[in-house]
Amino acid sequence: MKIKLGVIFGGCSVEHEVSIISAVQAMQSMDTEKYDIIPIYIDKDRNWYTGKMLMDIEVYKDFEDLKKYAKKVAMYKKDGKYYLQSLGLFKRLVEELDIVFPIVHGANVEDGTLAGYLDTIGIPYVGPNVLGAALGQDKVVMKQVFDACNIPIVDYVWFFDADYLNDPANYQKQIKKMGYPVIVKPATLGSSVGITVVKEEARLDEAIMEAITYDKKIVVEKMVPNLVEVNCSVVGNYEHQDASVLEEVMSSDEFLTYKDKYLGNGKKTGKSKGMASTSRIVPARLTDKMTKEVQDVAKKTFKALNLSGICRIDFLIDKKENKVYVNEPNTIPGSLSFYLWEPTGKKYSDLLDEAITRAIKDYKAKNKKVFSFDTNILSNFNGTKGAKGLKGIKGGKLK
Numbered sequence: 001m002k003i004k005l006g007v008i009f010g011g012c013s014v015e016h017e018v019s020i021i022s023a024v025q026a027m028q029s030m031d032t033e034k035y036d037i038i039p040i041y042i043d044k045d046r047n048w049y050t051g052k053m054l055m056d057i058e059v060y061k062d063f064e065d066l067k068k069y070a071k072k073v074a075m076y077k078k079d080g081k082y083y084l085q086s087l088g089l090f091k092r093l094v095e096e097l098d099i100v101f102p103i104v105h106g107a108n109v110e111d112g113t114l115a116g117y118l119d120t121i122g123i124p125y126v127g128p129n130v131l132g133a134a135l136g137q138d139k140v141v142m143k144q145v146f147d148a149c150n151i152p153i154v155d156y157v158w159f160f161d162a163d164y165l166n167d168p169a170n171y172q173k174q175i176k177k178m179g180y181p182v183i184v185k186p187a188t189l190g191s192s193v194g195i196t197v198v199k200e201e202a203r204l205d206e207a208i209m210e211a212i213t214y215d216k217k218i219v220v221e222k223m224v225p226n227l228v229e230v231n232c233s234v235v236g237n238y239e240h241q242d243a244s245v246l247e248e249v250m251s252s253d254e255f256l257t258y259k260d261k262y263l264g265n266g267k268k269t270g271k272s273k274g275m276a277s278t279s280r281i282v283p284a285r286l287t288d289k290m291t292k293e294v295q296d297v298a299k300k301t302f303k304a305l306n307l308s309g310i311c312r313i314d315f316l317i318d319k320k321e322n323k324v325y326v327n328e329p330n331t332i333p334g335s336l337s338f339y340l341w342e343p344t345g346k347k348y349s350d351l352l353d354e355a356i357t358r359a360i361k362d363y364k365a366k367n368k369k370v371f372s373f374d375t376n377i378l379s380n381f382n383g384t385k386g387a388k389g390l391k392g393i394k395g396g397k398l399k
Contacts, residue, residue: 002036005356006050006084006100008114010042013106014193014214017060022335023103024057029338029348035356038095040084041070042109048073050084050095075121082123099360101126101352103332107188107215110332111137124363126355127309128331135305136331139187139219142305149304151297152325154316155222158187161212171220172204181223184208186215197223226320229327230284232298233337235354237308237362243295244340248284282343290317293324301326308362309355312337 009023010016020041027037039054043063051070053059059066071094073084084095100123104110112134118125128136135142140158147153157174164171175182181199184207194214196207211218233244284291298313312333316325330337338348346354 002034003356004038004096004098005030005035006038006040006095006097008040008042008100008102009104010044011104011106011109011114012042012044012046013104013108013110014189015106015110016044018334019103019105019109020057020060022105022332024055025335025338026101026103026348026352027055030352031349034353038084038097040073040075040100042104043067048075048084075123077121077123082121097123099124099126099356099363101356101359103336105332105334106193107137111188124359126359128305128307128311132306132308133331136307136311136329137188138217139185139328140217142328143219145304146301146326149300151301151304152323154224154325156219158217158219161216161218164208164212164218168205168208171208172201175204175220176201178220178222183221183223184211185219185221186211187217187219188215224316224318224323224325226318228284228317228319230286230294230315230317231312231337231340232294232315233310233312233333233340234298234302234307235310235341235351235358236299236302237358238303238306241299241302243298244337245282245343246284246286246291246294247340248281248286250279250281280339282340286317290322290324297324297326301329305329305331307331309359310336310351312340 007023007027009019011019013019023039027039030037037055038050039052041049041054043049049067049070050073053066054070071084072087073094074087075082075084075097077083082097083093084097086092086094100118102109102114102118102125104114110133112128112130112132115125115128115130115133119130127133135145143153143156143158145151155178157171157178159171180201181197182204184196184198184204186194194211196203196210198204198207208218208220229249231247231249234241235244236242286294294315294317297315301313302311307329309331310333312330314327314330316327317323318325336348336351338351341351342348
C-alpha cells in the first residue's frame with residue numbers, strides 16, 4: 001500500500017513562487033511506486049487547495065483563472081486519521097493523509113508557523129519542528145544561539161524598525177564603529193530578498209529603510225573581505241547528521257542575489273530551476289582540511305538549531321585568512337539542495353525518501369514520550385477555593 005504523502009507549498013511569503021518551483025521539482029522526483037503524492041497549495045491569501053493539476057508548474061502562470069478546477073480544503077483529524085476536507089455547506093472528505101512534506105520558504109510558513117499548525121493537528125511531517133524552524137528563520141536569534149555554542153559568525157548590529165526610526169544616529173554610530181563595508185538584511189526573510197551592500201555611510205539609511213519595508217527587525221553585518229561563498233547541505237536529526245559535498249557559489253554581484261538563485265537561466269528558457277540553476281563549482285575549491293572544517297561546522301550548526309530533515313548551511317570564507325563563518329541556515333532550502341547530494345551518488349528520489357523515512361521514525365519515537373497526565377486537575381477545581389488544589393493533586397500523578 002502506498003504512503004499518502006501531502007506536499008505543502010506556497011503560502012503568504014515573498015518567497016511564494018520559489019516554494020512552488022521547489023515543490024514541483026520534488027513532486028516530479030518522488031517515487032510514485034512508494035508514494036501517492038497529494039499536492040497541497042497555499043495561495044497568497046492563505047487558502048488551501050488540492051488537486052493533481054497542482055503538480056504542473058504551468059498552472060501557476062494563470063492560477064486565478066484555473067483555481068476553480070482545484071478543490072479548496074482544510075486539514076483536520078478524525079478518528080485517529082488525517083484528512084483534507086472540502087469547505088462550504090456540504091463538506092466531504094477529499095483526501096486521506098499519512099504524512100506531509102512542507103516545502104515552503106520564508107516568513108509565515110518556514111518560520112515555524114506551519115510546523116506549529118501541523119503539531120496542533122498532530123500529523124507527522126518532514127523537516128524542522130517549531131523551535132528549529134523559528135531559530136533558523138530569525139537571523140538575530142540564530143546568531144545569539146551561535147554565540148552561545150561558539151559557532152563562528154561575523155560582527156553584527158541589530159535593531160527593531162521602531163528603535164531605528166526613533167534614534168537612527170545611535171545605530172548609525174554603532175555600525176560606523178563596526179566598519180564599512182556592511183550588508184543590511186531583513187532579519188526573517190530568505191532568498192536574499194531586501195538585502196543591500198553598503199560601502200559608505202551616505203548609503204546606509206537608504207539600505208536600512210529598504211530592509212524595513214520587508215521586516216520589523218533588521219541586522220547589519222560586517223562584510224567578509226576576500227569573500228568566497230560556500231554552501232553545505234545536511235540531512236538528519238538531533239541524533240545523526242550527514243554532510244554533503246560543498247558548492248562554491250558564483251555570483252554576478254557582491255553576494256548571491258535573488259536573481260542569481262532563482263532567475264539565473266530565465267532569459268534562455270523562460271523557466272527557472274530554482275537553486276539548481278545557480279552558477280556553482282562543485283566541489284568547492286577548498287583544501288581537504290577546510291572542506292572538513294566546513295562540514296563539521298555545518299553539522300554542529302544543524303544540531304545547535306534543533307533542525308531536522310534536509311537543510312543547507314551557507315558559509316562566508318575569508319580566503320586570504322582561511323577563516324570560516326556561518327552565514328545562515330536554510331531550514332527548507334530552495335530545490336532541497338538535491339544538487340549537493342548527486343555528486344555523492346545519492347539520487348534526488350533517494351534523498352526525499354530518506355527524509356520521509358526519518359520523519360516517520362522520529363514521529364513514532366516522539367509519540368513514546370509523555371505529553372499528558374491521567375489526572376484532570378479541573379476535577380478538584382471549585383472556584384477560588386479549588387485553587388489550592390493546583391499546588392498538588394491528591395490521588396493523582398501530578399505533585
